[in-house]
Amino acid sequence: MTQAFRIENSGLINRDKKLSFKFNGKTYLGYEGDTLASALLANGVHLIGRSFKYHRPRGFFGAGVDEPYAVVQLYRNGETEPNIKATEQELFEGLEAKSVNCWPSVNFDIGAINNFLKIFLPAGFYYKTFMWPKSFWYRIYEPFIRKAAGLGVASTKHDKERYEHKYEYCDLLIAGSGPSGLAGAYAAAKNGAKVILAEDKPRFGGSLLTSDVNIGNQSGKDWADGIIAELKTMPNVVIKNRSQIFGYYDHNMLVMSEKVSDHLPSTKKYHPNKRLWYIRAKEVLISSGSIERPIVFGNNDTPGVMLSSAAKEYLKVYGVLVGRKPLVFTNNDSGYETAIEFKKHGVDPVVLDSRKNAESEIIDEAKNLGINIKNSHVVVAAQGYKKVKSADIASISEDKKQLGKIENIQCDCICVSGFWTPTIHLASQSGNKTKFKEEIDAFVPGESKQNEITLGAANGIFSLDETLKTSFTAGSELSKKITENDNEIAIPNVVEKKSSQHDKFWCVPLPKGKNYKRFLDFQNDVAVSDVEIALREGYRSIEHVKRYTTLGMATDQGKTSNLNGLQLVSEIENKVVPAVGHTTFRPPYTPVSIGAIVGREVGKHSKPTRKSPMHSWHEKNNAVFVDAGVWLRPRYYKRGNENLFDASKREAKNVRANVGVCDVTTLGKIDIKGPDAAELLNRVYTNAWLKLPVGKARYGLMLREDGIVMDDGTTTRISENHYHMTTTTAQAANVLSHLEYYLQLVWPELNVNVVSTTEQWAGAAIAGPKSRDLLQKLFPNSDVSNEGLPFMGYMEGDLFGVKARIFRISFSGELAYEVNVESDYGNFMWEKIMEVGAEFNIQPYGTEALSTLRIEMGHVAGSELDGRTIPFDNALEGLVSKKKDFIGKRSLQRSAFTAEDRQRIVGVVPLDKQTSIPEGSHLVKDDKAPLPNPKLGHISASCWSVEYDNPFSLAILKDGKNMIGQKLFAMSPVKNKVIPVEIVSSHYVDPKGERVRS
């Protein structure tokens, strides 16, 4: 098929480059510079899809971002993307697209019975019909609705494309490159301001690309081209096409989505598909223009009915005729521009002007060209199913209530202009309370809330002359404030033929005895009758009417429907439009790819990954890693066919029998220095710290002010005024902030400095009965005997020439040490430990074995210190000083915290000594009790005790102190398990703690 509707001598497309593309399986040709919409129209394709609810045939209504119908499924380079507007998608070689919302095909759509069977789906239909019987919902209604609805399918494959985020700062951000945007940008740029000019379309110039105006003795387009060319040479200007500013957030932060590659058959190497810009602007000029408003009439959704500005754009930008027998239906001068453009290309339009008499230069021109103009005439209904074939037209009385005799005239398209609606989305998002402007029947921005000014048509100014004057001035004034330059700009002369007078008329009444569907919202199939029903049923707030009817809730966010909906409500309610109010505009202005929003933060980049200096050793030695916060830690080291259970058991056993080594680099480390360091520790920890000698470590417990345990760890006095604090891996950042809070805000008089040294030290825990023998070999010149380095002792040592810190502390409950060296020597330390430890049968152990060792010792960790427990609950009340005050102490006096039957940590063993108890299981007295079965406690951590070779768990149990010896049930509905258990002491192994001191 040739491009039968393409005309010569018109358009900005590149006719030297033909592109072939497929739509619904059929191959067509277009040109470089086309959109999918213009290329289809050039080939005479008007049927693009089916409507959302009634599955009525859908054509093209607009030519850009306002398009409500032409949403397609796009296929590009092996990927597919739904919800693509054909009017925005640029054509590339090999493009493939399919209709959505139709099955089995766009020409024969079964869903269209919704339209013919009179199961008309009025407002609230789904709410009313599918409410009962309840059981029908999942089985019948939902699957049906799911199949019938939707705007395409999301790909289930991994997205190969790359998306970037960029942060930018500028003096002036200008949203839209029409006349006001260009003037504002130019004036600001001339004053040396750092300017970003954003245009969502591929071509700059906005309305100047299609309007018949002269600026400074050039055509509007030539003037725009000149300005753009000059802006591009200026180093202080960033000028971006295909870039939609879609959100205006707090403190002048705007977000822009730049389509970098969507217009190409595939994304170039090293290029992103889209780039999301976070722009912090000192000043914002909103020059987003306006969108033409439809006039509502019967069957106004028939393919071939479109905005008159769109018809003109297809002609002037793409050289495409949307019809050969056009009917222009207008209530203002804009329709004449379109009619004249048709006429210039040898096509005879008929103009229906709802105005009785209107005069302007452009109307005179139309008359002189011999265009057939019918004043006080309207389209009553479009006729034709898949394409407009004719129109029922009639004269209309001056009060717009009475129709004259209906006559049918042949036409193949109806170009509608109901005047213009300013695009105020960004202004509204900025917090600007918009106001209704009577002369233009639309909302415009009110008082600025942030540093934003709305210019030109977006501000309801439809005269080009006034637009340019105010925009040049705004650009100059705002930039002058910032750069203190003041370059005079000569404002060019403007010749504009059309006036901005229009008829306050938006909906054609129904003729007697006719029941045409008159659509307000084209994407969501909301008709005049739906809004009438909603109001009859008592909905009053415009927000409720919107949600009940779904008016303006489609992906186009009601760009072409909102105002007409408001007009209708105000008419029925007999209120003025501003009293009806309008719904709030929220970002995004237009749909934005999830990929663009996510940016690079996908897969392993979704969070930072922290690795210890020994990570590569662990990798080489078959470590299986586990996420510990953002750290990767070895969970176990796999040997042969071992699984987690076998390996962790082997590793834990070896610690109990010989010696093991565990990477503890991830523990938080905070360096604390200053004469008041001990005083700080004394205030943040529950236990006493003032008398800790140099060279000694102490276990400490930290509370929040509400008495809940925040963290635990050991702190070592390195020298007189120097302490080394450790925190749990998870709480490291919070503890630092906590200390800083008290030092900076509460006790600034304390002379202490804290700094995180987590990354500066690599740590290895050496645990097991043979750990001292190993340590002695690692540090032959140090006295690491029980006397030389007693439990909770500290010394510095020389590890084969590397300075090391040696702490005698234990988490495993065995005789154990922690050795720290500077991170760069971490791997060296580890290799030496493994090498020297070989004769003691050393094995590395991971977090799973570590857990086993601490659980059977009854040592608490994150699963007990879970933000809900106090020291008593963890059997740590011995660490709570009675003498001194500390953070959170006063809260421990709360009656619930001192209750006799307060929850407390216990050990739990299954009676059969076989069944492992799932973590999270509830402990109950009676497993047969009716639900809700009173919960006495929960299992916080479970392991396989290597000491006793049976399962062992820790639990936080109500009145735990008096429950030892009781028989209860551990119930896990999630795992479907009921396990009879016995409550035992939480100190299952070595209850007297003799090993650590041995």
Add this chain to the structure above:
Amino acid sequence: MLYINCPHCGMRSQNEFSYGGDASVKRPELNKEVSDQEWDNFVYNRKSLRGKHLELWQHISGCRQWIKVERDTTTHEIFRTFKADEEVA
């Protein structure tokens, strides 16, 4: 995203900061007898003001200083910012 003037570093985006709640709350002195009510007010009870609010933020991804920010909770307008030890007049 808010744009906060750190008194130590200058204008920085909100994602460099973490929020720290009401800055007008004063911790009772250590070792002082405190009534239940007084302690509850310190730990739990907050006004949740609508309008001008003096609050704490920490510049965690910057200088790590805790600062005070006077902000309108309805409009997000930030009027002034203060160093931790600066008196708020």
